[in-house]
Amino acid sequence: MRAFTTLTGVAAPMPAANIDTDKIIPARFLKSISRAGFGKHLFANARFNEDGSENPDFVLNQEPYRKAEILIAYENFGCGSSREHAPWALLDFGIRCVIAPDFADIFNNNCFKNGVLPVRLPREVCEQLIEDAKLGGNARITVDLERQVVIRPNGEEHHFPVDALRKHLMLNGLDDIGQTLQHAAQIDDYEAKQKASQPWLVQA
Amino acid sequence: MPKTLFDKIWDAHVVDTLPDGTALLYIDLHLTHEVTTPQAFDGLRAAGRRIRRPDATLGVIDHNIATDASRYTGIEDPESALQVATLEKNAVEFGMPLIPLLDERQGIVHVIGPELGRSLPGMTIVCGDSHTSTHGAMGALAFGIGTSEVEHVLATQTLLQKPAKNMRVQVDGNLAFGCSGKDIVLAVIGMIGTAGGTGHVIEYAGDAIRALDMAGRMTVCNMTIEGGARAGMVAPDQTTFDYIARTPGAPKGANWDSALAWWKSLPSDQGAVFDKVVTLAANEIAPQVTWGTSPEDVLPITGIIPNPADTEDETRRAQLQRMVDYMGLTPGQRLQDLSVDVVFIGSCTNSRIEDIRAAAAIAKGRRVADHVRAMVVPGSGLVKLQAEKEGLDRILLEAGFEWREPGCSMCLGMNPDKLKPGQRSASTSNRNFEGRQGPGGRTHLLSPAMAAAAALAGHLADVRDYQPQEALS
Numbered sequence: 001m002r003a004f005t006t007l008t009g010v011a012a013p014m015p016a017a018n019i020d021t022d023k024i025i026p027a028r029f030l031k032s033i034s035r036a037g038f039g040k041h042l043f044a045n046a047r048f049n050e051d052g053s054e055n056p057d058f059v060l061n062q063e064p065y066r067k068a069e070i071l072i073a074y075e076n077f078g079c080g081s082s083r084e085h086a087p088w089a090l091l092d093f094g095i096r097c098v099i100a101p102d103f104a105d106i107f108n109n110n111c112f113k114n115g116v117l118p119v120r121l122p123r124e125v126c127e128q129l130i131e132d133a134k135l136g137g138n139a140r141i142t143v144d145l146e147r148q149v150v151i152r153p154n155g156e157e158h159h160f161p162v163d164a165l166r167k168h169l170m171l172n173g174l175d176d177i178g179q180t181l182q183h184a185a186q187i188d189d190y191e192a193k194q195k196a197s198q199p200w201l202v203q204a
Numbered sequence: 205m206p207k208t209l210f211d212k213i214w215d216a217h218v219v220d221t222l223p224d225g226t227a228l229l230y231i232d233l234h235l236t237h238e239v240t241t242p243q244a245f246d247g248l249r250a251a252g253r254r255i256r257r258p259d260a261t262l263g264v265i266d267h268n269i270a271t272d273a274s275r276y277t278g279i280e281d282p283e284s285a286l287q288v289a290t291l292e293k294n295a296v297e298f299g300m301p302l303i304p305l306l307d308e309r310q311g312i313v314h315v316i317g318p319e320l321g322r323s324l325p326g327m328t329i330v331c332g333d334s335h336t337s338t339h340g341a342m343g344a345l346a347f348g349i350g351t352s353e354v355e356h357v358l359a360t361q362t363l364l365q366k367p368a369k370n371m372r373v374q375v376d377g378n379l380a381f382g383c384s385g386k387d388i389v390l391a392v393i394g395m396i397g398t399a400g401g402t403g404h405v406i407e408y409a410g411d412a413i414r415a416l417d418m419a420g421r422m423t424v425c426n427m428t429i430e431g432g433a434r435a436g437m438v439a440p441d442q443t444t445f446d447y448i449a450r451t452p453g454a455p456k457g458a459n460w461d462s463a464l465a466w467w468k469s470l471p472s473d474q475g476a477v478f479d480k481v482v483t484l485a486a487n488e489i490a491p492q493v494t495w496g497t498s499p500e501d502v503l504p505i506t507g508i509i510p511n512p513a514d515t516e517d518e519t520r521r522a523q524l525q526r527m528v529d530y531m532g533l534t535p536g537q538r539l540q541d542l543s544v545d546v547v548f549i550g551s552c553t554n555s556r557i558e559d560i561r562a563a564a565a566i567a568k569g570r571r572v573a574d575h576v577r578a579m580v581v582p583g584s585g586l587v588k589l590q591a592e593k594e595g596l597d598r599i600l601l602e603a604g605f606e607w608r609e610p611g612c613s614m615c616l617g618m619n620p621d622k623l624k625p626g627q628r629s630a631s632t633s634n635r636n637f638e639g640r641q642g643p644g645g646r647t648h649l650l651s652p653a654m655a656a657a658a659a660l661a662g663h664l665a666d667v668r669d670y671q672p673q674e675a676l677s
């Protein structure tokens with residue numbers, strides 16, 4: 001996983017709640033067996049017309065948002081399906097951070113596993129950031145994970161919460177399987193006990 | 205301290221707790237399907253890792269498969285075929301048990317887990333699929349995970365998880381005629397909203413839940429994810445134990461006795477504290493139908509399409525307008541006046557034998573409207589066999605329904621069963637998102653009985669006007 005420390009970039013405004021994972025990457029694009037290449041299908045239903053041409057009204061088809069690295073949206077971002085293809089598509093497009101008042105749980109987990117930072121900030125702050133983002137290329141937003149702040153173009157800082165463990169893994173780009181395998185002895189113990197007390201859980 | 209059902213299962217599975225409170229949680233059963241696993245196996249391969257507990261892992265193919273006779277001649281779409289072949293290859297390479305594609309036990313992952321007796325009370329169950337919440341109906345802690353977490357579970361049989369909060373949804377009293385588990389859960393989501401359960405595990409309680417059969421409980425737990433909760437669960441009781449006893453995976457002999465003792469200790473203790481409690485009166489729930497493109501936009505079948513202009517909040521107004529436009533509706537229109545093109549009875553929400561019986565009871569002796577394509581897709585090969593044994597396939601075929609092979613089918617636009625742009629469906633599935641059943645498709649979610657009524661009427665209809673003509677034997 002690519003480490004995430006700080007990021008300063010163009011933010012795309014998507015002022016809507018409940019942006020679900022079917023919108024982020026529709027099911028018909030989930031057939032690939034690789035992690036790469038989903039960026040071209042990001043928000044496919046809104047981004048492209050039926051004939052495959054670009055929909056000029058969609059924010060990511062407009063300058064400077066074609067190069068957006070941050071998305072700003074409203075409540076319950078990433079709800080719906082558990083597909084990790086959603087953060088893969090964001091990442092492949094170049095988006096490394098989504099800022100919203102809250103996120104659906106599984107999407108939130110999936111982002112952290114892929115170096116996409118979900119930032120939770122209150123609705124009022126998201127509304128201000130949307131206004132900033134609408135100003136386009138001159139209004140770059142900074143996200144500093146170490147200090148846990150988002151910095152608006154006017155210099156105003158907003159603190160955001162993040163779990164200590166996740167922050168550590170993300171700052172250092174660590175894969176958490178390695179982290180977990182440090183507990184291999186405890187897992188062995190647990191399994192031995194369970195096998196004795198609940199033998200029906202072990203299939204012959 | 206008194207504990208909830210969730211607390212008990214959680215505590216029994218904590219292998220270790222990290223300094224920031226994150227738990228290393230042991231996973232008893234890991235179900236896998238073809239869509240969310242290829243990248244996880246790639247990860248294992250790259251790191252030279254194996255599956256830690258192949259015996260606690262079970263794979264099945266459900267999302268990509270055709271539900272007509274073409275499944276017997278191979279999958280046409282090359283990408284779908286590759287995804288399926290990849291799971292088959294990975295199963296061999298990593299020693300993972302996989303239900304073969306043409307096996308009678310093949311079916312939707314959330315139908316087969318309970319049906320085969322693999323999903324049991326007190327277990328932790330995961331799958332790279334959000335509707336894993338379904339298995340919570342068994343009295344298990346079951347939740348969906350992403351592909352990186354699939355890899356993590358394959359390699360370590362554990363997950364790093366932050367504890368969830370407890371929420372109880374209490375449904376008191378008796379359900380009215382024509383209503384089912386689907387109507388309960390749609391009403392709950394309408395009440396709490398799609399983020400109402402975020403960060404929580406919901407335990408469903410109350411007489412109306414106790415009175416549901418296992419299929420009804422699975423429907424309720426299935427759609428819990430649509431309310432944003434991490435998992436939904438129902439405390440195991442005699443209904444649960446009787447169901448398990450009939451499955452091939454039920455613990456045998458002395459194991460049954462010790463399992464039963466553990467299962468009986470699971471229900472929430474008197475005085476256990478819930479962070480959030482929501483109460484509904486079952487007798488006030490009417491048959492429900494969604495009208496918009498989010499499961500929370502639901503109304504009783506007697507309802508009318510709302511007028512976005514009546515909404516103060518600007519973002520919400522824009523959202524409602526977008527839904528009205530996308531769904532091709534007019535504010536003030538009666539739901540019952542909406543003509544449907546397609547009726548889909550199936551998906552992990554409503555494709556069990558009880559669901560098919562409910563649809564057949566309404567359809568018996570009647571005819572599907574001429575302009576409607578109506579399909580019934582059993583959730584598994586075993587459901588299909590059972591239905592055929594009961595003669596339900598004939599009732600449905602005679603009424604003009606298609607009787608298909610098991611799979612996810614028209615629940616999501618990933619296999620040949622898709623809506624065409626602008627088509628309106630009455631569907632027993634779980635998501636009415638834009639394009640979910642195919643680009644431009646318009647989905648109304650409802651129960652199997654309501655779906656059958658819509659097929660007969662040719663428009664959304666009130667199942668209470670369609671009393672079964674005679675009881676099914």
Ligand code: SF4
Nearest residue numbers: 335551552612615616
């Ligand atoms: S039936 Fe639908 S919701 Fe259920 S597992 Fe299949 S695609 Fe997912």
